Amino acid sequence: MPAAKRKETTAHVHSPAIEDYLEQIHNLIEGKGYARVVDIAKNLGISQASVTNMIQRLDAEGYVVYERYRGVIMTESGKKIGQEIARRHEVLTRLLSGFGLDPKTVHEDVEGMEHHISRQTLDVLTLLMEELEGNPELLKKLKKRLKSSS
Incomplete structure (x- = not known):
């Protein structure tokens, strides 16, 4: 589904793992202007493959927009959680x-x-x-x- 038409998530219950990822993505974007899988993996101390799987899940749930080789962009709902x-x-x-x-x-x-x-x-x-x-x-x-x- 194109990013422009993706429905953003409005649920208020998030797993600690989702929150950790959104916090990392938020901090990377705030600090560097962008977030890449390699940087998220390094900061969380886990494999890039694991990060890619979670990023794809976060994309499907409407928290981020992920384009392979281009990085991760946060949706408004993802930004809100990451900031919180x-x-x-x-x-x-x-x-x-x-x-x-x-x-x-x-x-x-x-x-x-x-x-x-x-x-x-x-x-x-x-x-x-x-x-x-x-x-x-x-x-x-x-x-x-x-x-x-x-």
Whole structure:
């Protein structure tokens, strides 16, 4: 079906794998201006063949438009999901990093949490993160309490 006539997906339930792919594609397009299978595979640490299979699925579901040898373009619904996952990732990373957790722990925890957090909870965490970043004394106090309870 031509890309112009493809129906975009409107479902709101996505697997973590779909979200990971859309996040990667979004980040690549934001950073480089384009997303290619080889770059997605490298970033996710999986084979190009596996990426091609998922990209074809995402194309069929209306999240991306994929043309072999030309790369991946996101549809509006794909962009929306990719942006939302990237936002979740950024908020969670900033919040946890602000408490001085080691980068490996932050990365592993964020990868799990970003797929299972509601919009309402993300809004609460965003508010907390912004308040803590704007109030270094409070953040210092909380970090101290955290260290003393460990």
